[in-house]
Amino acid sequence: MKRDTTDRLNRSPIHLLHRAGQCAGDIFHAEMKVDGLTPRQLAVLVTVSHNEGLSQTGLVERTGIDRSTLADIVRRMQRKGLLQRRRTKEDARAYAVKLTDEGRKALRTAEPLAKRVDDRILEALPGRQRDQFINDLVAIVDTLQKLSPQA
Helix, strand or coil: CHHHHHHHHCCCHHHHHHHHHHHHHHHHHHHCCCCCCCHHHHHHHHHHHHCCCEEHHHHHHHHCCCHHHHHHHHHHHHHCCCEEEEECCCCCCCEEEEECHHHHHHHHHHHHHHHHHHHHHHCCCCHHHHHHHHHHHHHHHHHHHHHCCCC
16 A cells, blocks of 8 residues: 555655655755745845836736735845835835845845756756756646636
């Protein structure tokens, strides 16, 4: 019975994606030396750096982080001095998000470390499979996002 369960888990995409995510998170936290930065916070910093003044709704759309989690992340990052939020002129209910100088500094420190994390993760595959792996992950995310009940 135990072997059957192990075999089934080793062929389960949800289980394997979860395990891969755990391992990748462990590598991220071991490499990242930026004051408690998480992968999702890094995603927010990168996205805001390329889209200054983007609304939180725009951040949800670009990062895939759900609305309530993103709002909490932005609040925590604002308290850390990494982001600033201001009400938009177009919609007084919406916030425009920008990097602070401290946020830019944190991003400059974090980006080479994040690249090293990505490289370490991709080292699990032979060089010729790495681009295909990334393309496959993008295809999975794109397809599943369209099927998601929250889409």
